[in-house]
Amino acid sequence: MRFALEEVNRRYDLLPNITMGFQVYDTCAALRKEMVATLQMLAGQTEAIPNYSCQKTSRLAAVLGHSLSMTSIHMAHMLGLYRFPQISHYSTSSALSDRTQFPSFFRTVPSDSFQSQGLAQLVLHFGWNWVGLIATGNDNGIQGIQVIKQEILKAGACVAFTEFIQSNLLDKNIPFLTKVIKNSSARVVVIFSNDLFFALLLDEMIKQNVTGKTFVASETWSTSTILLADKYSTLLAGSIGFAFHSSTIPGFRQYLTSVRPSTLENNLSKAFWERMFGCKFNDTKNVSGSWNGPTKICTGNEDLQGVENVYTDVSSLRSSYNIYTSVQVIAKALHDLYECEEGRGPFYRRSCASIKHFKPWQLRHYLQNVHVQLSNGREVLFDRNGDLPAVYDIVNWQLGLDGVMKQIKVGSYDITAGDGNFFTINIGAVKWATGTSQVPISVCRQSCPPGFRKAAREGEPVCCSQCVPCPQGAISNETDSVECLECSWDTWPNSQKDKCLPKTTEFLSYEEPLGTTLTATSAMSSTIPISILGLFIHYKNTPIVRANNYSLSCLLLVSISLCFLSSLNFIGSPQVEKCLIRQVAFGMVFALCISCILAKTVMVVFAFMATKPDSSLRKWTNARVSYVIVLICSLVQFILCMLWISISPPFPEKNIITQPGIILLECNEGSPTAFWCMLGYLGLLSTISFVVAFLARRLPDSFNEAKFITFSMLAFLSVWVSYIPASVSTRGQYVVAMEVFAILSSSWALVLCMFAPKCFIIIFRPNMNSREHLLAKDKS
Template identity: 60%
Template sequence: MDGNPSILGSHGILVPGDLLMGAVIPIHTDRIFPLATYKEKPTPDICKRFRLDFYQQFQTFRFAVEEINRNPELLPNSTLGFYVYDSCAVLQRELGGTLWMITGLNQVIPNYCCQVHPPLTAVIGHSTSTFSILVAHIMGLYRFPQVSYYSTSSLLSDKRQFPSFFRTVPSDDFQARGLAQMVLHFKWKWVGLIASNDDYGTEVIEVIRQEVVKEGACVAYTVYISDNLLNQNLPNIVKTIKNSSANVLIVFSVDFYLFPLLDEMLKQNVTGKTFVASEAWSISNLLAVNKYVSLLSGTIGFAFFSSEIKGLQEFLNSVTIYNTPGIYWAKELWEEVFGCTFADQKNLTVTLNMKKQCTGEEHLSSVQNIYNDVSRLRASYNIYTAVYVIATALHDLRQCQSLGGALVVNNCFDIGYFKPWQLMSYFRKVRVTLNNAQEVFFDKDGNPPAIYDIVNWQLGSDGTIKQVKVGSYNTMNSSGDVFSINTTLIWWATGNQGVPNSVCSQSCPEGFKQSLKEGEPVCCFQCSPCAQGEISNQTNAIECWKCPWDMWPNSKRDRCFLKPIEFLSYEDYLGITLATISTFSSMVPISVFRLFIQYKSTPIVRANNYSVSCILLVSLSFCFLCALAFIGYPQPEKCLLRQAAFGLVFTLCVSCILAKTVIVVFAFMATKPGSSLKKWTTPRVPYMIIICCTFIQLTLCVFWLTISPPFLQFNIEAKPGIIVVECNENSPFAFWCMLGYLGFLATVSFTVAFLARRLPDNFNEAKLITFSMLAFLSVWVYFIPASLSAQGKYTVAMEIFAILTSSWALVFCMFLPKCFIILFRPDMNSRDNFMRKEGGGK
């Protein structure tokens, strides 16, 4: 049963059979490297830690083989035997054990196979990706099937380098994508990467970096650790971890590489870090001890898919030192589980010092430990799957499944004599359905379907760490949702504070955007408020968005609301005030007009051209009323006509004043003997002046309204946050031409009146016209800069104010003296007084 134990010792066993398969399993770990002096032959490595979980893997391998041997439908009339070699997770022994199986001799001879029958069909192993890569190079030369239950490096998916490599664990490419989705799920934007300095860690860490960055997160640092303490600067590595603001650490490593790192973190009192574990240590019982509770509680990570294997626990408990191959390992199991020792004449002192002695009659079912705990079979389940994959491929070979001429027909049924390369085609096509209905097959790269459990390290009530399944990652999920996790089941080290936060910069609230810091990763940013007129309605916005033209941000700049509409309305205090003044003011010229009608026969009314004065008074009343066209909602009709109406009415007023001024001058000059101006003193002349001057303005307005008419405009630039509803004059040139022509008439009137102010006439209007035109021009000269500086409704209010003020200037300067004489000095409004003063003036 033990093969040749005198030669193989405690390293390997052979159980005979018609067909053989090999398994390289590290029953022991924690090796010691003796110091080499190069003066003598190096001593072998010493493996001092017996691993109950790895011994369970060996027994699961044995259970699968015996289960297949009892199955009449799988490889009938043939029995499976096996090699098992304890590699101690040492590269030399992994390679040596594999060559021992292939060679068939106790002495390892590379490139030589002594054993032809029974044939070695395949080798299950090895313990790490680095070791598998080395062995796969050798086994691939001869297309010798290798099925790994633990090596996950994506390098092994390259069929050009490793044509005969298969595995029952997913490639790390799948795990990298899954971990990146986990980082995104928990909104971790700033993570640290820790990897073992071997093929497993260095390759995957680059993949995870790419996947993490693809998901929008950033990597704060990447550090590498190894099992050689002389080649790493752990204090500086831990100082980097401690000082970094990254609170989430993604660790790709096997468990025994982490002991020195965790010890140094305890030494430097590193706290507040959450570990994300790769499958190589996510269920490690060596790390789940009280010493590391403060560091590793709350850890979350991926683990190999676990499943139940029916009958395995009973099988494990039925093992004794007498009914299992590998008596050395069985005795170590007994000593480890029951805390006893077997009598050993070579080590009598040790035996005498032990508290109790093993009898070999103890029952494993009386204890509960890692060895017989089948509640979370992972690596053991993968070994179980690997055995069934090999057996199914052999069964397909025996049944001569058609694979396009892969085998010679004469050798088809001679299952005891075939070459390993002839089995390769069947490995590629194999499909195995296990008792749990899980189907196993290989893709073109030799990888099985990717299924992971997501486990969380939770602190139990007894103070120990338990690894609890909280979700899964299944690329074969029929619903398409490959990543699922129940966050309510997760226990974080932060307790009630919820999911740990790991960001380089705190989140930018709504109303702000991220501004990158020069020379920093994209996850390190500062928050800048959105510019005027822009919003961001989500946290960590990359850009702000402009509100629609008719909307404006609120004070927090996280929402858009409708802009208030502004125009000079009748509901506005300013608008109603100006409207009241305008209406009241329009009644003043009408009152003066009625007064003139009443006293039209008096000298002061007749002496100043009664008809023209009446036209002037009516037009002044309209001037006051035209201000109303600028108040209220600026409808398109208002916009079209209000400036033209204003220009025409004021032109009519100024034309009347100009006509009165010219007539005064002509009347005085015509009194001179032989004057040619006498013909211009007829009553028709003032009307001609009024008509001609007004017609020119009318022509300008018609051209303006025809070619470039004013229109209604919603101005969003005049006042931020407000829509100013206004009339756009469309052609500023036409507007200023209209206003300039009005100013030209007023200037001419002022000039003529100023020159005629000293004419000897008791009722000479030239002085009144001079003051009225001076006031009129002053108002509009001041209006120009005031209107340019005003905004919104105040621009309109300024123009209304100018209209009312200039109109009042004309009324006050032109008619107040006359009304005063008519009402309060009737003695001055007599013909005798008029003729006397006129004569006295002569």
């Protein structure tokens, strides 16, 4: 303070021809003396006289102090009655920001409310979402820790415990607090307490062998020298927290080293000198109280330049810099009051205040609006609550190779940062208890990786939630996602469920082995009926061909060949035209095929029933009857198919429901009812043919034609009856493959059961292909 005042008084651009002085009141930390001293300052007398002021030779401009928040509150209540400016360099209680109760209180140190918010953000900055909170049980501690807790919970993190150290040095609750810390799974603990009370807790932690905890420090102990004791080193190594912003004051070290006992003239300065240089003044008795070595006479001119200790170390001034700032602020406010031009002033009728006769409330106005730029470039201006913008240093407690604990500045916290990034931390400079730069982990559970979401556990804090895999079709691409995101209809999660990939499309392709096999089988199979047809044409005049209705047999062979070829419509990418005709073509050619078989069966029955003399059924054995049966049966199927196409035609679609993760390119049948009616009609024709052939199986037919029809229809029906449950239980391209297989199997059943025996006789048993053999068989 003396240095700052002398610096102001030497300047010509600040309060010219006006000298600033000071008066010090040492109250010995006694509240009663502090109140008395406050009244003495207001009265300007050696006695405390309320509501009386006698300041003749000099004017009291402002009061600097107190350092303790509780004392500042009592002083501010008294000084506020008179709107007398009060500036504290160390009182951090957030209660002092209440302008209603403390209208003239200012401070050059940040409020605890800023610190509490900053400590919470520091915890969140390092990703700690499961922390413990310890604070002193006074108003400052309770208010400060509640703000920290609110900010942590608001950000989605959790508090493992909140405990308080009672405000006395005989706190019997310390062992219990230590057990809470030891048994908690939280590895990070915020300590909002001063160093004396925290030391009690550390002593008990040493007794109970508590390890593996990282402490977050409030400014009240982050730069403590008491806690630098070796016994605390293993516990406090790696601690990190806030400290008052540090800076240097140009010329201050030279000023300190130029001090001589003669300039101070008090017993404390002589005691300091004797301890510093290990000497003794002639006119004093061992005032230092601790020097027992050889007596050396102090001259008072010893040089402090070569001394290196806490007194001469001005590299990181904190509270001292706040005092320096307070003096600069008052000087600038007085200068602004001094330079006021009448008629342009801030008071009634634009008046100004006189520098010799100003009122306390008038200086308070200038203090509220002061704007000072300090030597380090920092701008100082108060907000409406008398607080400065919060700027803190972030300090890290590091254990050196020599075993000595050091408090290293590793960053800063500045709420005036324009980009909103309040933290500036050199992560590489931070060392944790492990001696590395790896940030310790303090979570109730490990983070949920991408592909999972957080789900609350009943009866536990939200931070202790469990990780649940994202459901089918959803992803999470961030750590600790609260919910999973659904993929779009044409995308699907990858195996890690952290990104959506385009779905694969699937259909029965010609290029795939299954599609290639079915295509080749269909094409080759279609040649078999044509070959048999050629054989029948070549042997059309032989008894076996003529006896089996040559014309119907040729039509049946052509229709079977078309049945084989109709399966090709089901292979390949579904197109509009292909979807429209494939089931219709399948239904029509099979209807034609079964109609031919039905006609053959009916004609066999009519032929034997007409052998009786004067039978009226002889006229039904004409070949035209068989053609009418084929035409009528095929026409009914044709009408069903035309109605289907007209009302609800099949169309290609992308099926994303049947197989998750795959887009099935398939033909939607349009009307399932129409499809099953078409298939059911085929079943009806087949059943009629089967029943009629079965009833006629014992007729003396040549080469057992009725029996062959019975076997062929039995095989045909067996294939399609089996197809129904198989198609229902199959998915994707295999549904189409199943239908193709059913077409091929049923077609082969007709070829083998009806034509294989005849071909065998024609080719390998020509002696049986004769009229004599036919008649002999008939006779037998």
